[in-house]
Amino acid sequence: MLQAQVFTLYPEVFPGPLDKGLYGKAMAEKLWSLNVINIRDAATDKHKTVDDTPYGGGTGMLLKPDILAKSIDQNINAGERIFYLSPKGKKFDQNLAMELSKAKSFSLICGHFEGVDERVLTTRNIEEISIGDYVLSGGETAALVVLDSVLRLLPGVLGNEKSASEETFENGLLEYPQYTKPQIWEQKSVPDVLLSGDHAKIKDWRLSQSEAITRVRRPDMWQKYKKN
Secondary structure (H helix, E strand, C coil): CEEEEEEECCHHHCCHHHHCHHHHHHHHCCCEEEEEEEHHHHCCCCCCCCEECCCCCCCCCEECHHHHHHHHHHHCCCCCEEEEEEEEEEECCHHHHHHHHCCCEEEEEECCCCCECHHHHHHCCCEEEECCCCCCCCCHHHHHHHHHHHHCCCCCCCCCHHHHHCCCCCCCCCCCCCCCCCCEECCEECCHHHHCCCHHHHHHHHHHHHHHHHHHHCHHHHHHHHHC
């Protein structure tokens, strides 16, 4: 069973959509579990203060190192990887999602304000990851994205293991176009090759479509694909 932990100032956000559908069923079947830690519980003053102004001036507030470190130390598992959701982190991708799906446990820290004290990141060996080149109001939505991408890779969650292996990013390419019934819709027909029953031709067509789409939409991925 995969054990995921989330450190947050807003524990009520979780599990959110992750207790619905296939993920909710997988949780009930104990394929994964989620432990939500309220960072504010580590504060000791009567106001439960978790942030303070940055040294050197500047706008906004930072999560205090003593509070966050205390919360981590009280709840972390030995040897567990810890990730801080940050716009300056390395880009989260399918390869990392696959790595985490094979782990016994991992933790995610949801930032707020202007970030966290750098000393916590270095002393607790915390890895910074980003889900994209944009800024969110907090790390909770990013944590849900990471968990979603990892959970669907767990054996038994999707029910059809082949569907995960054929999707976008799994082979370095974007996914090919998909079609279903009716065969003709608004005077547009399904490509003939998909109706042929010739599985070799269908496989070739899908690959050529994936390559063409990737070349146009994601030239960065296309360059990596060609090198391989």
